[in-house]
Amino acid sequence: MTNIVVLIKQVPDTWSERKLTDGDFTLDREAADAVLDEINERAVEEALLIKEAQGGEVTVLSAGPDRATDAIRKALSMGADKAVHINDPALHGSDAIQTGWTLAAALGQIGFENDEPADLIIAGNEATDGRVGAVPAIIAEYLGIPQLTQLRKLTVADGKVTGERETDEGIFGLEASLPAIVSVTEKINEPRFPSFKGIMAAKKKEVSVLTLADLGVDPETVGVANAGTTVTASTPKPPRTAGERVADEGDGGSKIAAYLVGQKII
Numbered sequence: 001m002t003n004i005v006v007l008i009k010q011v012p013d014t015w016s017e018r019k020l021t022d023g024d025f026t027l028d029r030e031a032a033d034a035v036l037d038e039i040n041e042r043a044v045e046e047a048l049l050i051k052e053a054q055g056g057e058v059t060v061l062s063a064g065p066d067r068a069t070d071a072i073r074k075a076l077s078m079g080a081d082k083a084v085h086i087n088d089p090a091l092h093g094s095d096a097i098q099t100g101w102t103l104a105a106a107l108g109q110i111g112f113e114n115d116e117p118a119d120l121i122i123a124g125n126e127a128t129d130g131r132v133g134a135v136p137a138i139i140a141e142y143l144g145i146p147q148l149t150q151l152r153k154l155t156v157a158d159g160k161v162t163g164e165r166e167t168d169e170g171i172f173g174l175e176a177s178l179p180a181i182v183s184v185t186e187k188i189n190e191p192r193f194p195s196f197k198g199i200m201a202a203k204k205k206e207v208s209v210l211t212l213a214d215l216g217v218d219p220e221t222v223g224v225a226n227a228g229t230t231v232t233a234s235t236p237k238p239p240r241t242a243g244e245r246v247a248d249e250g251d252g253g254s255k256i257a258a259y260l261v262g263q264k265i266i
C-alpha cells in the first residue's frame with residue numbers, strides 16, 4: 001500500500017503565445033490556454049502505475065487560481081482518487097520558496113486511511129512556465145524528508161524508493177527511505193489519455209479547496225509583494241531568422257567549413 005501525493009501545476013499551453021503581465025511581470029494567465037503541465041501528467045501516471053501494482057491512494061495537490069480546477073479534473077479523470085486545491089488570491093506572484101512553503105503546509109495536512117500521511121510525493125522536475133526546477137527540493141527541506149530528483153525510473157518497495165537519476169554526466173542509482181519526495185523527467189513514462197469512464201467518474205471525485213487560513217499560512221509571507229525574488233525585466237527571444245543556404249557547386253564542403261569558421265563554431 002503506497003499513499004501518494006502528486007504535485008500538479010496548471011501552466012500556459014506551450015503551443016499558445018505566452019506572456020507576462022505588464023507592470024509586475026507575473027504570468028498573464030488569461031493570455032494563453034491553460035493546461036495540466038505535461039511533466040505533471042507523467043507524475044500522475046507514475047503514481048497510478050504504483051497504485052495499480054501495490055494498492056494505496058493517489059491525491060493530487062495544486063496551488064493555483066480558480067481555473068486550475070480544469071487541470072485538477074484532468075488528473076482525476078486519468079485516475080487519481082481525490083484532490084486538494086489551494087486557492088487564495090494572496091498567493092498571486094509567489095516565488096518558488098513561497099510556493100514550496102505553502103505546498104509543504106498542505107502536505108502536512110493531507111491524510112489517507114487511518115489518518116496516515118503520504119508515503120511518497122511525486123513532482124515534475126521543472127514546470128514549463130517558471131522553469132525554476134527547485135520546488136521539490138524546497139519542500140524536502142521544509143518537511144525534513146529525503147529527495148530524489150530528475151528520476152527517469154523509480155520503484156517503491158520495502159519502505160524505500162529507488163530510482164535512476166539522469167544528468168548530463170550520466171545515470172546514477174539512488175535510494176531513499178519513505179516518506180520521500182521525488183521529481184521525474186519526461187523519460188519516466190508515457191501518460192495515459194483519460195477514458196470516457198474516467199472523465200465521468202472525475203466529476204464525482206472529492207476536491208477539497210483550502211485557503212491560506214485553512215493551512216495556517218500567514219498571507220504576509222507569500223505573494224508578489226512579499227517575494228524574495230522579483231522579475232524586473234522581460235525580453236522575448238527574437239524570432240528565428242531564416243538559415244543561410246549553401247549551394248553545392250562541387251565546393252559545398254569548403255563553403256560550409258568557411259561559414260562555421262566565420263561563426264567561430266570551429
Ligand SMILES: Cc1cc2nc3c(=O)[nH]c(=O)nc-3n(C[C@H](O)[C@H](O)[C@H](O)COP(=O)(O)OP(=O)(O)OC[C@H]3O[C@@H](n4cnc5c(N)ncnc54)[C@H](O)[C@@H]3O)c2cc1C
Nearest residue numbers: 007063094095096099123124126127130131132133134135
Ligand atoms: C518569468 C518568470 C520567472 C520566474 N523566476 C523565478 C525565480 O528566478 N525564482 C523564483 O523563486 N521564482 C521565480 N518565478 C516564480 C515561480 O515560477 C513560481 O514561484 C512557481 O510557483 C514555482 O516555480 P516553478 O513552477 O518554476 O517550479 P518548479 O520547481 O520548476 O516546478 C517543479 C514541480 O513542482 C511542482 N509545482 C510547482 N508549482 C506548483 C504549484 N503551484 N502547485 C503544485 N505543484 C507545483 C510541480 O510538480 C512541478 O512540476 C518566476 C516566474 C516567472 C513567470
